[in-house]
Amino acid sequence: MNRINPIQIIALIVVLFLFFSFKLSDAKEELVEEKDSYKKTSQIAIKLDALKSTYKDKTKTLKKLNKILNYPLVKKAEVTKDVKSSKVVLEAESINKQSLNYLMGKLLNNTFNISSLNIKKLDEKTASIKVEIKW
Amino acid sequence: MFSKFDNKIDTIFLDIESNNFNTTDKVNIILSPSLYWVKKIKLPVKSVREVKPLLKSIFEDILPDGVYSYDVYKSYDDFFVFAYEDKKILELIEQKGLNPSQVNHIYFAQSELANISGAMKINKTQSIYVKDGIVVLLPCCWIKESGQLHLGDLKLSKNHIDIKQYNHIVDEKTLYTLLGVSMLFTFLVLFEYIITVKNVDKITKMKDEVFQTYSLKPTMMQNKSMLKQYEKINTKQTNLRTYIASVLSLKLPTDVTLTLLKSNSKKLTALFNGVDKKAYSSIKKQFKDKHIDLSTSLKNDTLSVEFKL
Numbered sequence: 477m478n479r480i481n482p483i484q485i486i487a488l489i490v491v492l493f494l495f496f497s498f499k500l501s502d503a504k505e506e507l508v509e510e511k512d513s514y515k516k517t518s519q520i521a522i523k524l525d526a527l528k529s530t531y532k533d534k535t536k537t538l539k540k541l542n543k544i545l546n547y548p549l550v551k552k553a554e555v556t557k558d559v560k561s562s563k564v565v566l567e568a569e570s571i572n573k574q575s576l577n578y579l580m581g582k583l584l585n586n587t588f589n590i591s592s593l594n595i596k597k598l599d600e601k602t603a604s605i606k607v608e609i610k611w
Numbered sequence: 612m613f614s615k616f617d618n619k620i621d622t623i624f625l626d627i628e629s630n631n632f633n634t635t636d637k638v639n640i641i642l643s644p645s646l647y648w649v650k651k652i653k654l655p656v657k658s659v660r661e662v663k664p665l666l667k668s669i670f671e672d673i674l675p676d677g678v679y680s681y682d683v684y685k686s687y688d689d690f691f692v693f694a695y696e697d698k699k700i701l702e703l704i705e706q707k708g709l710n711p712s713q714v715n716h717i718y719f720a721q722s723e724l725a726n727i728s729g730a731m732k733i734n735k736t737q738s739i740y741v742k743d744g745i746v747v748l749l750p751c752c753w754i755k756e757s758g759q760l761h762l763g764d765l766k767l768s769k770n771h772i773d774i775k776q777y778n779h780i781v782d783e784k785t786l787y788t789l790l791g792v793s794m795l796f797t798f799l800v801l802f803e804y805i806i807t808v809k810n811v812d813k814i815t816k817m818k819d820e821v822f823q824t825y826s827l828k829p830t831m832m833q834n835k836s837m838l839k840q841y842e843k844i845n846t847k848q849t850n851l852r853t854y855i856a857s858v859l860s861l862k863l864p865t866d867v868t869l870t871l872l873k874s875n876s877k878k879l880t881a882l883f884n885g886v887d888k889k890a891y892s893s894i895k896k897q898f899k900d901k902h903i904d905l906s907t908s909l910k911n912d913t914l915s916v917e918f919k920l
Contacts, residue, residue, distance in 0.1 A: 486793055489790070493797040496801050503804055503808050503811060507811050510818070511814055514814050514817055517827075517834075520835065523842075525825050528841065532841075592874060593873065594871075594872075596870070596871050
């Protein structure tokens with residue numbers, strides 16, 4: 477007698493086929509989710525990295541600031557720089573128009589995180605300035 | 612018709628006229644000539660393997676309608692070819708009180724009883740007899756029997772057959788084709804499953820690498836919250852620059868001067884001195900044209916403009 481029944485083997489294979497089909501369907505769903513998650517994670521990581529290096533980098537911020545403050549027009553205005561743990565304060569009690577224009581132009585055109593700003597006109601040619609930059 | 616073959620397995624002779632077999636032990640079955648068709652032929656081939664493809668054509672036009680299986684064995688120069696109906700044999704086995712799972716091997720009377728001398732009685736009405744090398748079934752009265760058939764003394768050959776239980780529903784070829792196709796599909800699905808799982812692992816590893824490369828926080832919730840915080844800073848800084856640019860680009864009347872520009876984390880304030888109603892309207896209009904959201908207040912001749920960052 478045929479001990480192994482081919483129909484039973486076919487039934488077993490069909491069951492296996494269905495089992496793996498369900499597993500495959502689950503795995504494909506997982507793959508789509510994982511791809512989506514990877515894409516989102518990459519996008520967040522790139523944005524976060526760019527914003528961090530723009531606003532959170534102390535060394536980079538100070539380097540750029542020093543370059544601006546060392547410009548002769550600004551140096552002449554005697555702008556003080558007070559570096560603290562999470563911020564730097566630039567202050568000049570009296571700064572002339574040209575120096576102020578140059579300084580503000582540079583500060584605003586760079587990606588500094590200006591947390592507070594105070595420019596007060598003293599007379600037609602001078603003003604006082606206090607700028608706080610955070611990182 | 613039931614006798615001991617050896618210590619373990621009994622041998623029985625199966626015929627339509629056989630009595631019921633009351634046993635639950637394993638048995639070997641010898642098929643009566645009434646349950647198969649046999650031909651003794653000489654063919655210009657040497658091996659049984661070469662004869663097998665010809666079996667169906669050998670019995671063509673001889674067999675009544677039915678689903679047949681075929682078998683062959685060689686004895687000296689002759690080939691003994693057989694045709695039998697699996698379903699008919701299977702039904703008879705069950706009809707005679709046996710379970711198909713009890714059956715060890717099934718043999719043809721031709722292969723096992725070709726050496727008997729004279730006629731042997733197999734039941735009350737029938738005998739078997741060998742004529743020209745072929746085992747035939749005869750009614751008892753046609754020939755004088757030399758005795759009763761004793762299967763206990765018989766040494767069985769290797770020429771046994773397999774009964775296919777579903778041969779009458781689907782032929783063997785179709786069955787194996789189905790089996791092959793279903794296996795192929797199952798393997799394809801299994802293969803695709805393995806590939807997909809590997810891809811999932813690969814992407815998971817790539818994601819981990821992103822976490823390491825960009826020194827991200829362990830959870831996405833923390834990272835999203837950080838990103839939101841930085842985006843808020845970025846928006847404020849962009850707004851600050853836009854509003855300062857809009858203040859500095861104002862066309863102010865001759866007597867009006869900008870005296871103060873002040874900002875904190877929430878707002879930017881600009882103070883203008885020497886502002887009369889006409890100048891106030893002009894300044895307001897210029898901001899309106901730039902679609903900038905602001906609040907203004909005029910006290911004496913001092914105009915305060917506030918921008919929300």
